[in-house]
Amino acid sequence: MHPTSAPVTPTHCPYCALQCGMGLTAAPGGGVEVVERGGFPVNKGALCGKGRTAPALLSSGARLTEPLVRSRATGKLAPATWEEALDRVADGLSRTRAEYGADACGVFGGGGLTNEKAYALGKFARVALGTSQIDYNGRFCMSSAAAAGQRAFGLDRGLPFPLEDIPRTGCVILVGSNLAETMPPALRYLTELRENGGTLIVVDPRRTRTAEQADLHLAPRPGTDLALALGLLHLVVAEGRTDEAYIEERTSGWEEARAAAMAHWPEHVERITGVPVPRLRDAVRLFCDAGSGMVLTARGPEQQSKGTDTVGAWINLCLATGRAGRPLSGYGCLTGQGNGQGGREHGQKADQLPGYRKLTDPAARAHVAGVWGVDPESLPGPGRSAYELLDALGGDVKALLLMGSNPVVSAPRAAHVEGRLRSLDFLAVADVVLSETAELADVVLPVTQWAEETGTVTNLEGRVLLRRRAVSAPPGVRGDLDVLHGLADRLGHGKGFPTEPEEVFEELRRASAGGAADYSGISYARLAEGEGEGVFWPCPDTEPSYPDPEPSRPNPEAPGPAAGPSSDAGPSSDAGPSSDAGGSPGADVADGAETAPHPGTPRLFLDRFATEDGRARFVPVAHRAAAEEPDAEYPVLLTTGRVLAQYQSGAQTRRVDELNSAAPGPFVELHPRLAARLGVVEDEPVAVISRRGRAVAPARVTADIRSDTVFMPFHWPGEGRANSLTNPALDPVSRMPEFKVCAVRVERARGV
């Protein structure tokens, strides 16, 4: 990155949920290059290697630039015109619908799609296809945290406070996040926390680059984070560190949660987790001695078959110590995918309508149906969750339209999922490259990517951002909105599917108005202001130009004055930042004065939680084993995750030379004691075998992992595919698969 005098388009990275700001400008040798955009507050100009090299994706030789249609004669994918390709997709979907019913058509979206695309995809499924069978890969990302947040606070937003609050809190417990590798620019918030005298506790079975920064590293056995949190809460109670006044004033359900925690004695927790009691006491002391504190979770505790309860246990710890809904304190989730937050707010989730509305709520259905101009009765009900939908392919779901996802690599029990995809009557995939999933399709639609299109994304803080078009797409490529328009048109619904992102956003504003994730006060013009720092939702329109089609119906989900996510007034203590004055939207109207636009809501829950009574709910939870525990045949635990230079299924990053050189392939991380027992040496190929499959990769021997656990990154297909091994056992509430723990056998692979 270097300074430039050429015009710069301010935009955002195409990858993770931090959504780092960057500028794009013409490169001397052609194409575009990244320049620093220091005014954007989240990353202040810093980028990781993925963001820095993102322009390489735009000119990648792997780029698809013409539609591909599988020849009925040869069985091979061959170039086709857009008309042929769209006709074939519409034909595949409408034939399936005619023969088997609308629910035989499935739609699978992605957490990387812009808000506009996620919104249009949900509408396409429910209006143009009339199917209930839609979900997206964000279900695999942070759905357990979303479910637990809804349960406890009445509202889920990744972080209910801006990242800038983190360095000013007293203590952070970071559970199951290696952000030094997954979102490196965010590490500065933890570094500043410690420079300011705060403490950092990291919970991770591996001594990661993030754990190395910690004052205290707790390394529990994978799948036991719930017991760990219960053990800490037990000690908080036993040592008299609860905040009784807060519990009395701001919460409900404490006695049941307290009793559940008291049943988990520290010594028992030590046996379950492997974390010694003195370290548990250290954690309680550090967390409670600090005047304020946060618990931040990521995929470690969330991707478990008890993920919702696990996150709930950490939330209980926050509530018992008065660390939620107060300045510089709270529970938050570090969402993973680029638009993981926005992607789940606008209707591509199996059970939700735009604005975070529940599909089963009659008022929500009426509102959204009014915006869509359809009969509420015509809207289908909730469909299957992501894994259940993939598992149903070839069964009662016969055709699938897939956008922005690569489940052949990223889904649990991936070989089975690949088989389900192959068994479909019809598969259409829209993507920028021929991903492993696209290779299986009957039709592949080449679509635009980040810098070639304008759209909004919502980062992990709930900050809505404008990602601007900076370059022209290659000839032959179309936007996803054009694809949906073309398909809807062929299915008789073309008018409801505009192709201009801003037009879609204007409709999204209307659909979200009055919902929990209210975007109605946000516009493209507003997002383009200043440094493009964005607007935090909820942000209602203070002069609604979009009246509710059924204004007389109460909306139980609406975060209004009675049940809302509370104050946007910012922290009132001296310690708090003063930048977000907020205030009561529309307060000037009665005076006849000019109505100020709603400032957005950087901080939630400061006055009340978004539950009916305004109190946060303790939920009693108890430890239970992982769906699959080690036994004689499969004696070792497997956990999976990401590495610095790759992203998710690797469909994009594996095609960037610099990233590929830095992280060319999978590996199996194992402790020297386990390696010695197996007779395995560094770099030797080892086979990891679970009840679902086998993966082979070179050994990486390190004392930074527990000796009962091996780790594999999941970015690669083929014989090193970690998700060939993972367990699709689902959390009963969030329907999150158990990516983070399963039982395996490890063997030397040489000569096998």
Ligand code: SF4
């Ligand atoms: Fe992009 Fe995330 Fe890296 Fe920032 S941290 S540059 S958003 S991949």
